[in-house]
Structures are given as C-alpha cells and as structure tokens.
Amino acid sequence: MSALADTFSNFIVRQTGARNARVIEFSKLSGGAIQDNFGLTLELEGGDRPGGQEFVVRQDAPSGVAESLSRSEEFRVLQAAFGAGVTAPEPLWLCEDAEVSGRIFYVMSRASGTASPRKLVKGDLTEDQRRHLVRRLGAELARLHTVRPPMDSLAFLELPTGSNPALSRVGLYRRYLEEIGEPHPVLEWALNWLEDHAPEPGPTVLCHCDFRTGNYMVDGDELTAVLDWEFAAWSDPCEDLGWLCCRSWRFGGDDREVGGVGDKADLLASYREVSGADIDPSAVSYWEVMALVRWAMIALQQARRHMSGEQRSLELALTGRMVAQMEYDLLNQIPELEEGQ
Amino acid sequence: MINEPDSRDLLTEARQVLLDSLVPDLAGEQKYQALMIANAMGMAIREIEQRAQGEPDATDRSLSQFLAGHQLPDDPSEGEQTLARALRDRRLDGDDPELRSVLKGMTEARLRINNPGFLK
Numbered sequence: 001m002s003a004l005a006d007t008f009s010n011f012i013v014r015q016t017g018a019r020n021a022r023v024i025e026f027s028k029l030s031g032g033a034i035q036d037n038f039g040l041t042l043e044l045e046g047g048d049r050p051g052g053q054e055f056v057v058r059q060d061a062p063s064g065v066a067e068s069l070s071r072s073e074e075f076r077v078l079q080a081a082f083g084a085g086v087t088a089p090e091p092l093w094l095c096e097d098a099e100v101s102g103r104i105f106y107v108m109s110r111a112s113g114t115a116s117p118r119k120l121v122k123g124d125l126t127e128d129q130r131r132h133l134v135r136r137l138g139a140e141l142a143r144l145h146t147v148r149p150p151m152d153s154l155a156f157l158e159l160p161t162g163s164n165p166a167l168s169r170v171g172l173y174r175r176y177l178e179e180i181g182e183p184h185p186v187l188e189w190a191l192n193w194l195e196d197h198a199p200e201p202g203p204t205v206l207c208h209c210d211f212r213t214g215n216y217m218v219d220g221d222e223l224t225a226v227l228d229w230e231f232a233a234w235s236d237p238c239e240d241l242g243w244l245c246c247r248s249w250r251f252g253g254d255d256r257e258v259g260g261v262g263d264k265a266d267l268l269a270s271y272r273e274v275s276g277a278d279i280d281p282s283a284v285s286y287w288e289v290m291a292l293v294r295w296a297m298i299a300l301q302q303a304r305r306h307m308s309g310e311q312r313s314l315e316l317a318l319t320g321r322m323v324a325q326m327e328y329d330l331l332n333q334i335p336e337l338e339e340g341q
Numbered sequence: 342m343i344n345e346p347d348s349r350d351l352l353t354e355a356r357q358v359l360l361d362s363l364v365p366d367l368a369g370e371q372k373y374q375a376l377m378i379a380n381a382m383g384m385a386i387r388e389i390e391q392r393a394q395g396e397p398d399a400t401d402r403s404l405s406q407f408l409a410g411h412q413l414p415d416d417p418s419e420g421e422q423t424l425a426r427a428l429r430d431r432r433l434d435g436d437d438p439e440l441r442s443v444l445k446g447m448t449e450a451r452l453r454i455n456n457p458g459f460l461k
Contacts, residue, residue, distance in 0.1 A: 185447070327444075
C-alpha cells in the first residue's frame with residue numbers, strides 16, 4: 001500500500017510542480033467492484049496547490065464490467081459534467097501511462113460527507129432539509145443535461161440508435177435477455193408494455209445513468225458531490241429522473257419517491273427553474289418502470305458472472321435472487337400507472 | 342434413505358448459531374459477509390420447506406392451465422420458457438387479467454423464498 005501511496009504522491013508532485021510531498025493518510029475507500037478508490041491526503045510544498053490537500057485516486061480494479069466506461073472516458077465525462085457546473089469531484093489529472101502504477105488512473109478532489117443511503121433515508125433531516133436536498137438533486141440534473149451532443153471530447157459515447165432512446169433501451173434489454181438465456185416472462189411482459197407506452201422523446205443529453213441515492217455525497221443537508229460516472233450515456237433526460245425515483249432506490253423510504261428523500265414535485269420544480277424544461281411527470285413514471293427493468297437486467301448479468309464461474313461471489317449470487325423484487329414492483333407499478341391515466 | 346436430522350433442520354440450526362453466537366462479535370465487512378451467509382441459508386431453508394409443501398407444483402399447475410387455455414404447449418418443465426417466448430412474440434394480450442395473475446403468482450412464489458418481507 002505505501003508503495004502505491006508513493007507512486008500516486010510522486011505523480012501529483014509532478015503535476016503540481018511541488019518541491020516535495022508528505023503522505024498524511026492513504027487508504028482504500030469502500031465501494032466499487034469495478035474500480036479501486038483510494039483516499040490520499042498530502043502535504044504539498046510549493047507548486048500550484050501548496051498545503052494540505054485531500055484527493056481521491058480512482059483506478060481500474062482487476063474485474064471490469066464491459067458495459068461501463070474506461071477510466072479515461074470517465075475522466076472526460078467528469079470534466080464535461082464539472083464544466084457544466086455539476087457538483088462533482090473536480091477532475092484533476094488523468095494518467096494514461098499504465099507504467100506508472102500498473103493501471104490507468106485519475107486523481108480528483110475529495111468531497112466531504114457520506115454517500116450511505118441508510119444514513120440519509122433513515123437520518124433525522126427535517127422536512128425543509130429534505131426538500132432542500134431534493135431541489136439540489138433536480139438542479140444538478142438540470143445542469144448535467146445542458147451537456148448535449150455532438151462533443152468532440154465525448155465522441156466515444158454512442159448516440160442512441162433510432163429516434164427514441166426508450167425504444168432503443170427496449171431493444172437492448174431484449175437482446176440482454178436473449179443472451180442470458182433464462183426465461184423471465186414478467187420482464188418480457190414489462191418490455192412489451194414499455195414498447196407500447198413509450199412517451200415522446202425529450203432532447204438527447206448527457207445522462208449520468210446511475211444517479212440515485214447512494215451515488216451522491218451529502219454533508220448535513222448539503223449535496224457535496226455526485227459520484228460514479230462510469231455508466232454515463234447520451235439519453236433522454238427522463239432516464240436520469242426515472243432512475244432517481246425508481247422504487248428500488250428508496251432504501252425503505254418508500255413513500256418518498258425521490259430516492260427515499262423527498263417528493264417528485266419538488267424535484268421537477270427545481271429542474272424546471274434551472275433548465276427551463278417542463279418535464280411531464282408521466283414520462284418520469286414511465287422511466288421508473290424502465291429503471292426496474294434495467295436494474296433487473298443488471299442483477300441477472302451479475303448472477304451470471306457468478307454462475308458461469310467468471311467471478312464466484314455470494315454477493316453476486318444473492319443479487320440474482322433480488323430479480324423477483326423488481327418483477328414484483330413491475331407487476332404493481334404498471335397497473336398503478338394504468339389506473340392513473 | 343433416512344438420514345436424520347434432515348437438511349432443513351441442519352441449515353436452520355447452523356443459521357441460528359451464526360446469527361446468535363458469531364454475528365454479535367463481528368463488525369464491518371465481516372459482519373456484512375456473515376449476514377449475507379445467513380440470508381442465503383434462510384432462502385435455502387424456505388425453498389426446502391416450500392418443496393415439502395408442494396408449492397412449486399401448484400405454481401406450475403396454474404401456469405400449465407393458462408398455457409393450455411391459450412393453445413400453447415404446456416410441458417411443465419418448459420412452462421416459463423413457453424410463456425416468455427409467447428410474450429416476446431406478442432401472442433398474448435398483456436392486459437389480460439388472467440395473464441397478470443399467473444405472472445403475479447410465479448413472482449410471489451419466488452419472493453416467499455427470496456424475501457418474504459418484500460410482499461405487501
């Protein structure tokens with residue numbers, strides 16, 4: 001570990017032009033099966049960032065997921081989001097020379113607070129604090145969604161095929177089910193419903209695609225950083241809004257539609273104030289159904305990684321057994337939406 | 342062959358020892374792992390119990406009846422595959438209450454094993 005700390009420290013010394021650096025703290029941070037995250041606190045002498053500095057270094061873990069972005073791509077997405085005013089960790093330096101640490105990595109600023117869903121959902125925030133936080137989430141997404149194609153720095157992100165991102169998702173998930181090879185009638189039924197009820201697409205924008213409670217840091221009632229950008233894609237703004245509101249990400253706070261924290265009306269009002277865009281709540285509800293299907297697909301793929309022997313893991317195995325939860329939510333939520341129409 | 346105590350009994354007791362004697366002394370990642378093990382054992386116990394009560398047969402029977410009523414092959418070992426394929430091929434009406442009830446029955450049966458607390 002200390003050799004790795006020195007490697008990163010030396011890299012930062014070169015980037016900042018510091019005379020010297022002292023490692024105050026270095027530790028592996030929790031979370032991330034796809035990447036290793038390290039917290040690194042340095043005392044830098046001279047250079048363009050003198051004094052005590054807290055960084056996070058993010059590098060590929062041995063087991064990567066083919067669907068997600070590489071660290072280099074993620075760094076460029078983070079630059080685009082940060083540049084658009086999203087409260088994300090500041091992307092500082094990318095090291096694409098694998099000789100330096102053995103893998104490609106990048107360094108970003110470290111945010112304060114916690115990302116723990118339980119602490120947030122079960123925590124003792126007042127109603128006003130919850131509303132404030134939900135409004136922040138709406139504002140962050142509105143700023144992110146100002147990033148639109150084409151962008152040279154994000155040329156590696158594929159544009160949705162066809163004219164409707166929802167329908168291209170339906171096609172993609174049908175292919176996934178085909179590949180997984182296990183029959184899932186409820187998911188087939190839900191995909192048919194999604195195909196038949198696709199709303200008019202919104203503009204194509206940069207979506208985070210994993211924007212949910214657990215993936216943003218909160219200090220008190222202030223959002224300090226939106227994390228985990230490896231699934232970013234060009235898509236419909238409602239894909240992010242629907243994922244954030246999906247039942248699977250309420251962590252026991254079921255009656256608080258926005259990530260177990262607060263109300264959708266506050267989220268959409270704040271989104272409108274920042275973006276000027278009036279989002280149809282029924283389109284968000286539609287994308288919540290899509291989110292349940294997508295999470296079921298991810299869970300099925302994770303279970304396959306275990307069952308195929310590619311990565312034997314109790315956690316992945318248990319994730320496979322969660323699919324019935326998403327299916328149950330689909331069987332309840334679709335009729336609820338139909339009744340509301 | 343009689344081989345007592347049976348697997349349900351062994352798993353139930355082992356899970357209880359894990360939860361009562363070991364988990365209280367664990368913290369962090371180790372506690373998380375122990376609770377995952379208890380969770381997996383709980384699923385296995387409930388699955389054994391459901392089999393003993395013939396529940397999978399009941400679920401398969403209602404699926405078979407549905408398939409037969411819709412002129413689909415009702416081979417019990419292929420029932421879910423047949424239903425999934427018929428839905429993919431758009432040969433069934435997604436609004437059909439009978440279809441939705443069969444889907445719900447299968448899903449609830451799984452949840453009674455995987456996570457009974459999730460059922461509302």
